[in-house]
Amino acid sequence: MNVLSSPAVQPECARRGRRKEARPGELLDAALDLFVEKGFAATRVDEVAARAGVSKGTLFLYFPSKEDLFKAVVRKNIAGRFAEWDLELESYAGTSSELVQYCFQSWWDRVGSTKAAGLSRLMLSEANNFPEIAEFYRREVVAPGHQLIRRILQRGMDRGELRPLDLDHAVYLVLAPLMFLSFAQPSPSVCILEPAHFSPETYIRLQADNVLQGLCVRPT
Amino acid sequence: MNVLSSPAVQPECARRGRRKEARPGELLDAALDLFVEKGFAATRVDEVAARAGVSKGTLFLYFPSKEDLFKAVVRKNIAGRFAEWDLELESYAGTSSELVQYCFQSWWDRVGSTKAAGLSRLMLSEANNFPEIAEFYRREVVAPGHQLIRRILQRGMDRGELRPLDLDHAVYLVLAPLMFLSFAQPSPSVCILEPAHFSPETYIRLQADNVLQGLCVRPT
Amino acid sequence: MNVLSSPAVQPECARRGRRKEARPGELLDAALDLFVEKGFAATRVDEVAARAGVSKGTLFLYFPSKEDLFKAVVRKNIAGRFAEWDLELESYAGTSSELVQYCFQSWWDRVGSTKAAGLSRLMLSEANNFPEIAEFYRREVVAPGHQLIRRILQRGMDRGELRPLDLDHAVYLVLAPLMFLSFAQPSPSVCILEPAHFSPETYIRLQADNVLQGLCVRPT
């Protein structure tokens, strides 16, 4: 463990120590993959542990239950990032039109194009069977997400850049296109007819442009 | 069970006879309800059988496995209503703007507000596990649906009422809002923040109006 | 399967039918043996099922949980018999002295000398860890047992055959000797010093005689 340690044994020695702190992250990564691929119920904790290279018992050392593991996955990949996004919104200086475009684009960059996008579809199927998880997801993801969009639209109305809107329904002008793309991940087969001709980036731009035609006081 | 049967028991016997042939249909109906409500994995075959009024053994008499039951449910319920809709479209006489509005509205009336909407969400979750069914669904539902929208948009462009559109992505300007609503049914909790303040009809109208602002050459 | 069926295959055929009704009883017998031998927590449901000659799944067909199985065992072997004993007491015509003797004796004949006696010791160890079972046992066994003894003593006082007694403590003049013997079953090693010199029947008679010396108005 000194300067002379050969690189070959270093990892072996360090693994223990390094692992200890890396474990939760490795488990969360493995869990995200499997949850997104198979759904919550169909994902076996053994498999998550195996993919993270540990035993089943170790998983329960870090997460007291499968549900808690799932919550941690959601928190790490989505829920925990709203604080940052909210701040970003508050300090945003551009027009509402630019803000909405930015919103679409950065949702895609940070969520839609990542594995985390698959979590939305997951919730769709499992919400009925796991009410506690559904409630958690509503509180930690759905609510902040809705509020974020509402604030964007409200800001636009306040600044006179957007038409007067019924926010209870207008939020979905923004959310529906994003969620649709989210639900289509990672296997778009039942949503997108010809994935080969489909570019998410083009989709995102088109949706943003189009919704703005309707939202803005003066169509750009 | 012969001519001497008293009238009192006759119906009993007759029902039996009728039942025997109606069994598969009753099972499929029960299965549709439960699959849509709980998802594939969480639906127990006992419950399907019970709801159809037969024993679990009988179900396996008609469907060799739960998977086959699922396939049969999907096959039965996603039949071709598209032929009729295609005809309707061809003979439509109004403006594109009216046509799109009509399209949103009648989708909600005929699909979105019915049990069939639940099947979309089902397919979304199970497509990975039933590639064969997914392919079937793509062929019988996704493809005709996309084509229908494409024709509507193409018609609009041909008539000079809609702007020039990249159809491969523009179809989703119409589809995304509809599918989002479909996936949110029947348990909107993880999509809609406050279902109590949400009216599907208002949503449909707002989405149609808004998308048209972007699509039309001259905003109405 | 007709009149010519050899007796050898008859049981094979009949087993299905006969079993169906005999199963719960067979399971309860197996469960009683194992619960008494190993305790509640240490008894494996697989083992109970195996001893009854069925699979684990079959056990859960008849008893929804291990706790319910245990309750059924207690009900069959003790709790369900108080009704009969209460009746017996009401119609008893002899003196209180005879009644107490009869009580000791028939407790031994019907409970103390059977495997059911082991259930008391079981509860002693498991009560803390399974509060629901403990509560059930209190309600179904402890309470009726105490009441039965109280009524016997009260009857004796009413008839002027027994001295005035503080029933809250006097019940244990009768219960303690019986329970001690119960706790000593089926392995008396830590209660009885020399089991070889110990006769439960003699013990029962001696305890009954002795307690009566104190209870009766005129020592016999």
Next chain:
Amino acid sequence: MNVLSSPAVQPECARRGRRKEARPGELLDAALDLFVEKGFAATRVDEVAARAGVSKGTLFLYFPSKEDLFKAVVRKNIAGRFAEWDLELESYAGTSSELVQYCFQSWWDRVGSTKAAGLSRLMLSEANNFPEIAEFYRREVVAPGHQLIRRILQRGMDRGELRPLDLDHAVYLVLAPLMFLSFAQPSPSVCILEPAHFSPETYIRLQADNVLQGLCVRPT
């Protein structure tokens, strides 16, 4: 850890030092508490270690297994207080009646009301699983206890104060009430119907008085 240690840290160091040697004892004390409270199986070694203020690994440093810990607990706590009691008996000057009363009372004061009473119940439950310990308990506790009672009764017969007794069974006239109370501790719920109305002291007096009515040549 030497003379230079500042007074402030001295106690810290000293405690460590003292602790190191006291560890096994602290572990045994913690284990006694927990075993008595929860039983052997339900007691978790983590909890024992935590209560003793050490890690789980440390426990296994001193005791190779949970079973060995249990054995050590029993061995430590069931020491010979009988020598003292035997002496007390030999020099006792009062009547047999007084002696028996004294015996009941001091058993309660010195054993029944202490944690040691819980050990009896522990042994009762675990005797099957730890025959070696059971044998030890028989030799060190059961046998001396029985002998002590036998001598008391023999003394009474010799002095003409007690009736002629079959000692093999008569010992239990004294032992059964005491053991019943012992087993009922510390959670009397499955033995005592209404603990709120129950006073161990009253119980002890009543049992002593009553048994003497039967034992004595002339009822006092």
Next chain:
DNA sequence: AATGAATGAGTGTTCATTCAT
């Protein structure tokens, strides 16, 4: 054709025990 009793593989979770540090 219809039943429903029986099965047994599979799942999340616990906990005594090990061992590298």
Next chain:
DNA sequence: AATGAATGAACACTCATTCAT
């Protein structure tokens, strides 16, 4: 000596599927 991260065997309970009747 002491730690605590890691293990893996064990266990109650579920449910799709089978099959004798």
